[in-house]
Amino acid sequence: MSPTRAVAPVEVAPGVHFVEGPASNWTILAGDGTLTLVDAGYPADLDLVESSLRAVAPATGDGDARLTSVLVTHGHSDHIGTLSALRRRHGFEVFAAPAEVPNVTREQLHQVTVGDVLPHLYKPRFARWVLHAVRAGGLGDVAVADVAPLDLGASRTFSGHRVVPTAAVGHTPGHTVFALPDDDVLITGDALVTGHPTSRLDGVQMLHPIFHSDLAEAGRTYGRLVDRGARVVLPGHGPVLRR
Numbered sequence: 001m002s003p004t005r006a007v008a009p010v011e012v013a014p015g016v017h018f019v020e021g022p023a024s025n026w027t028i029l030a031g032d033g034t035l036t037l038v039d040a041g042y043p044a045d046l047d048l049v050e051s052s053l054r055a056v057a058p059a060t061g062d063g064d065a066r067l068t069s070v071l072v073t074h075g076h077s078d079h080i081g082t083l084s085a086l087r088r089r090h091g092f093e094v095f096a097a098p099a100e101v102p103n104v105t106r107e108q109l110h111q112v113t114v115g116d117v118l119p120h121l122y123k124p125r126f127a128r129w130v131l132h133a134v135r136a137g138g139l140g141d142v143a144v145a146d147v148a149p150l151d152l153g154a155s156r157t158f159s160g161h162r163v164v165p166t167a168a169v170g171h172t173p174g175h176t177v178f179a180l181p182d183d184d185v186l187i188t189g190d191a192l193v194t195g196h197p198t199s200r201l202d203g204v205q206m207l208h209p210i211f212h213s214d215l216a217e218a219g220r221t222y223g224r225l226v227d228r229g230a231r232v233v234l235p236g237h238g239p240v241l242r243r
């Protein structure tokens, strides 16, 4: 979980590049001479996000491919942490579900608190994760201004890929998954993961109960996603799942 560990994008479908970051993941869609980022890591992942964008750009046949859009599954600091700094370097639009926009702009905050975590700190995995989260800027101000609401259920093309944003709530009030029907890819964010620094399990799983805004709703959403077919599943935490 070192914040400086190098990461390499893996092309899981043509023009769909998955990055397993130090403690959270992001995905880069490439096509039409542009890049679209889905989620964006902790604040300390800025150089890693930038280097992964640079690594993917030539794969489009256009080394100057510009980052034009960012899609956000949800507003937790390990998924939007680099966006303010990235925006000072690139001009792009940020999109989130209408119910998630206030969590991304930080007009509201739905995120695990220090009080939630304290009872678990005796566990080495939690202690290591907390240390990483704090060092990676997880407690800093990660508010993102000017977030455009997504039209849920409607297909829209980003960097040459048809994307269908779908409500998958419970982890946060507006958590969203992104289906790429032509690529047979499902980006699940934190509604379904395949690992987490606090978890001893490998494979498909829910995050620990303390991380969800509404645990019962998150459980129902998770059940639906487990049954939802896609050849490639890209979770917010843990490795790619191919089925």
Ligand SMILES: [Zn+2]
Residues within 6 Å of the ligand: 074, 076, 171, 190
């Ligand atoms: Zn989360």
